[in-house]
Amino acid sequence: MKFTLYGFMNLKTVSLTKNYRSHNAVDKIDLEFTPGIWGLLGANGAGKTTFIKMLVGVLNPTSGDILFGDNSIKELEEKYRKKLGYLPQKFGYYEELNLNDYLLYVAALKGISKKDAKGKISYLLEKVSLTDVQYKKIRTFSGGMKQRVGIAQALLNDPQVLILDEPTAGLDIEERRKFREFITNYSRERMVLISTHIVSDIEFIANNIAVIKKGKLVASGSPNDLISSLAFSAWEVSIPVREKNKIEQSGLIINYHNEDKEDIFVRYISNDPLYCDSERKNVTLEDYYIYINSREEI
Amino acid sequence: MNALFKCEVNRIFASKKTWVFIILAFLVTIGLSVYSTSGEVAFINDSNGNRMELTGMKAIKYSNEIEFPLAGEVTEDKLKRSLNVYRDSYDSVDDKFSFTEEFNEKIPLMGLLQDISIDPTYSDYTIQELPDVIATNYYEIRGCVQEDLLKDELNDNPKLIKYAKKLDANVKKPFYFSPNKGWQPTLECMSILYYILCLMIIVLASSVYSEDYYSGADAVMRTTKYGMKELAKVKFTTSLVFVLLICILCTFIYLGMSSFKLSVGGLKASAQFINSLVPVPLTIGGALKYIVFFGLLSSICTAGFAMWISSRCKNPILSLIIPIALFGVYLLSSNFKGAGSITSVLFDMFPFRGAGMYFTLFTGISIQLLFGVPIWAPYITAIISIILLTAFYYGTIKRYVNMKC
Numbered sequence: 180m181k182f183t184l185y186g187f188m189n190l191k192t193v194s195l196t197k198n199y200r201s202h203n204a205v206d207k208i209d210l211e212f213t214p215g216i217w218g219l220l221g222a223n224g225a226g227k228t229t230f231i232k233m234l235v236g237v238l239n240p241t242s243g244d245i246l247f248g249d250n251s252i253k254e255l256e257e258k259y260r261k262k263l264g265y266l267p268q269k270f271g272y273y274e275e276l277n278l279n280d281y282l283l284y285v286a287a288l289k290g291i292s293k294k295d296a297k298g299k300i301s302y303l304l305e306k307v308s309l310t311d312v313q314y315k316k317i318r319t320f321s322g323g324m325k326q327r328v329g330i331a332q333a334l335l336n337d338p339q340v341l342i343l344d345e346p347t348a349g350l351d352i353e354e355r356r357k358f359r360e361f362i363t364n365y366s367r368e369r370m371v372l373i374s375t376h377i378v379s380d381i382e383f384i385a386n387n388i389a390v391i392k393k394g395k396l397v398a399s400g401s402p403n404d405l406i407s408s409l410a411f412s413a414w415e416v417s418i419p420v421r422e423k424n425k426i427e428q429s430g431l432i433i434n435y436h437n438e439d440k441e442d443i444f445v446r447y448i449s450n451d452p453l454y455c456d457s458e459r460k461n462v463t464l465e466d467y468y469i470y471i472n473s474r475e476e477i
Numbered sequence: 478m479n480a481l482f483k484c485e486v487n488r489i490f491a492s493k494k495t496w497v498f499i500i501l502a503f504l505v506t507i508g509l510s511v512y513s514t515s516g517e518v519a520f521i522n523d524s525n526g527n528r529m530e531l532t533g534m535k536a537i538k539y540s541n542e543i544e545f546p547l548a549g550e551v552t553e554d555k556l557k558r559s560l561n562v563y564r565d566s567y568d569s570v571d572d573k574f575s576f577t578e579e580f581n582e583k584i585p586l587m588g589l590l591q592d593i594s595i596d597p598t599y600s601d602y603t604i605q606e607l608p609d610v611i612a613t614n615y616y617e618i619r620g621c622v623q624e625d626l627l628k629d630e631l632n633d634n635p636k637l638i639k640y641a642k643k644l645d646a647n648v649k650k651p652f653y654f655s656p657n658k659g660w661q662p663t664l665e666c667m668s669i670l671y672y673i674l675c676l677m678i679i680v681l682a683s684s685v686y687s688e689d690y691y692s693g694a695d696a697v698m699r700t701t702k703y704g705m706k707e708l709a710k711v712k713f714t715t716s717l718v719f720v721l722l723i724c725i726l727c728t729f730i731y732l733g734m735s736s737f738k739l740s741v742g743g744l745k746a747s748a749q750f751i752n753s754l755v756p757v758p759l760t761i762g763g764a765l766k767y768i769v770f771f772g773l774l775s776s777i778c779t780a781g782f783a784m785w786i787s788s789r790c791k792n793p794i795l796s797l798i799i800p801i802a803l804f805g806v807y808l809l810s811s812n813f814k815g816a817g818s819i820t821s822v823l824f825d826m827f828p829f830r831g832a833g834m835y836f837t838l839f840t841g842i843s844i845q846l847l848f849g850v851p852i853w854a855p856y857i858t859a860i861i862s863i864i865l866l867t868a869f870y871y872g873t874i875k876r877y878v879n880m881k882c
């Protein structure tokens with residue numbers, strides 16, 4: 180077994196592939212997840228969820244392998260699952276149970292004693308602001324509350340590997356902020372993988388980012404490395420509406436909004452400014468992500 | 478694992494569906510128990526000599542009291558006396574019987590004579606015209622009538638006929654009688670009760686796995702330490718135990734109500750007082766034990782079957798429709814089976830088979846060929862049910878573990 184930081188075993192995918200008939204949902208992805216927060220970026224349908232389902236063992240790869248330390252997760256079975264926390268994209272729960280009973284059920288499945296589970300549940304419910312509804316049926320909760328239940332259940336066993344598929348879906352701004360703060364604190368000594376297509380969810384908290392497009396891994400590294408790999412600069416300028424086509428042909432519009440009837444405010448990336456009064460800006464992860472996704476050759 | 482069992486039990490009892498099942502099961506049980514004896518009838522003469530009809534509990538109470546002196550071995554002498562009483566009670570002018578107490582007392586024994594009067598020698602006689610020999614040679618004539626029946630029902634298969642005769646040799650003769658009015662419909666309704674329970678069990682158990690697949694609840698569960706094999710096992714066994722306990726409770730309620738209404742002494746009577754020609758070496762009480770045992774066995778077998786289907790279907794509606802459709806096929810196919818035929822062998826493969834043990838024992842000759850060996854149907858049902866249950870258990874767990882969401 181290969182131990183790294185604080186005894187953490189890296190999670191590694193080796194040429195991981197999943198085919199559905201002729202469609203390559205995930206295509207030979209090699210990635211080694213080290214401790215810290217990992218962001219998995221990709222548009223809807225890029226293969227993120229398929230990739231994650233294989234990582235957590237609920238979907239078998241067509242080929243390739245997933246190693247935890249030096250062992251395949253297939254061989255490790257419950258030894259791996261013991262260290263795993265997972266929030267699926269579509270979080271399903273037992274409708275008939277109240278929140279407390281549901282978490283006790285998951286705790287039992289995770290091999291946590293009832294006594295320990297009770298303490299852990301209280302702690303986590305406080306963290307996800309659900310203490311008030313501990314004895315209410317989950318089916319009566321709002322979408323955001325259900326999502327927080329999903330996050331709480333994933334954390335019950337204090338997992339070394341925490342995999343969250345679209346965890347912020349349904350959360351409001353304050354809940355997202357709290358979530359990011361909690362995950363940042365939590366991620367020390369652990370690996371947290373957050374799959375999302377919303378860049379702002381991971382922009383400031385992810386130590387590493389992997390970008391998937393059409394089932395392929397197109398980039399991975401720290402946010403700074405990814406941004407600096409982009410040879411362009413970001414620019415912002417107000418231009419007449421009629422100039423929009425011209426800028427589209429020459430550079431790449433990241434964002435724009437109407438200023439008044441005649442002008443639009445544009446953020447674009449390009450080697451050089453396309454207008455003399457363009458103001459240079461730092462390239463953000465979102466700029467990078469939009470650029471990567473818009474490239475046709477992938 | 479104990480904690481997981483407790484959580485699953487808690488989940489089962491937190492579900493509305495469970496309570497609907499429990500309440501319906503109890504209501505059906507009570508309803509059938511009341512219904513089972515409601516059709517019983519007895520006739521008496523009123524003070525003016527007119528015929529009066531007693532129904533339900535009144536008929537049962539009256540018959541049990543009036544038949545009490547008849548209790549004991551059914552000797553041929555007793556049968557002859559019964560026949561004489563019948564003849565004496567017949568009023569040839571009005572072409573009707575007088576329902577005196579003496580006449581009513583003999584009715585159960587006359588039923589035996591009536592059953593063998595289908596013999597070609599006696600088939601042209603009315604009951605009051607039957608000759609003494611039918612009573613004085615009752616057991617011998619019964620043997621002949623039964624032989625014709627066996628040939629007909631068992632398709633002249635010598636192996637099956639030989640086995641049936643061997644089985645009949647174990648029937649205690651002379652038969653034993655004790656007042657048992659009401660037990661026949663009670664036993665019949667008990668089998669119907671188990672059929673209804675099986676249907677309800679299908680509705681309950683068909684969602685055990687498929688609903689989790691459908692809601693996505695299993696996606697979280699199966700990524701936990703005990704979320705694969707252990708969870709599948711716990712769900713299967715908990716549901717099975719739950720279903721069994723409810724069926725046992727229903728059985729207790731049903732039998733409790735029955736023993737309150739009926740004469741428990743009637744259970745000592747030979748099973749031939751339900752159908753005198755079948756080679757069933759049991760008393761009515763013995764038959765009752767078979768019906769209960771196989772009813773309970775089929776209830777857990779049905780639950781196992783429904784869960785096995787459930788483990789294979791991501792769509793809860795489909796996992797409900799398939800076993801219900803098969804249940805329908807089973808009920809329909811029961812009309813087309815013949816001893817030793819392929820349909821009969823297939824019929825035995827259904828997990829609900831044991832629920833209808835009353836019909837197996839009393840509405841035909843319950844002998845089948847299994848790999849060329851004649852076996853009494855209850856034994857085949859027991860063997861197949863146990864094999865099926867084991868297969869469903871392992872099949873369900875394997876399927877759940879391999880199901881990818």
